[in-house]
Amino acid sequence: xxxxxxxxxxxxxxxxxxxxxxxxxxxxxxxxxxxxxxxxxxxxxxxxxxxxxxxxxxxxxxxxxxxxxxxxxxxxxxxxxxxxxxxxxxxxxxxxxxxxxxxxxxxxxxxxxxxxxxxxxxxxxxxxxxxxxxxxxxxxxxxxxxxxxxxxxxxxxxx
Numbered sequence: 001x002x003x004x005x006x007x008x009x010x011x012x013x014x015x016x017x018x019x020x021x022x023x024x025x026x027x028x029x030x031x032x033x034x035x036x037x038x039x040x041x042x043x044x045x046x047x048x049x050x051x052x053x054x055x056x057x058x059x060x061x062x063x064x065x066x067x068x069x070x071x072x073x074x075x076x077x078x079x080x081x082x083x084x085x086x087x088x089x090x091x092x093x094x095x096x097x098x099x100x101x102x103x104x105x106x107x108x109x110x111x112x113x114x115x116x117x118x119x120x121x122x123x124x125x126x127x128x129x130x131x132x133x134x135x136x137x138x139x140x141x142x143x144x145x146x147x148x149x150x151x152x153x154x155x156x157x158x159x
């Protein structure tokens with residue numbers, strides 16, 4: 001199975017908790033500690049806001065990664081560095097490297113995609129993450145994950 005098909009096959013997997021993503025990131029050398037990460041979350045305007053912030057930081061001379069969810073047409077839209085989607089060859093090669101770790105940990109689509117974004121944005125000064133909150137589970141877990149993983153203060157969104 002090709003790497004993207006393998007990733008999409010993980011979409012039905014979901015189990016609450018932070019243990020898998022923590023273990024996954026530990027196996028990868030903690031890429032989440034390589035640069036500041038800012039979450040733009042909520043219901044409306046998060047992609048536009050994150051892209052605007054990325055443009056401002058890029059104009060100021062910073063190398064910026066952007067991770068958005070969901071994508072519209074191509075998975076590569078989700079992960080950009082300096083406004084450009086990641087090259088397909090790089091995406092497929094890294095997915096192939098991540099696969100054995102993800103399978104051992106039974107990581108979900110979201111956990112693998114997040115680890116992928118963190119690794120592909122290495123070398124950036126900032127990573128902006130824009131994602132939709134999918135109800136109570138995300139609203140409770142995401143702020144906790146951000147606070148525990150990145151040391152970011154938890155905040156609520158009301159868009």
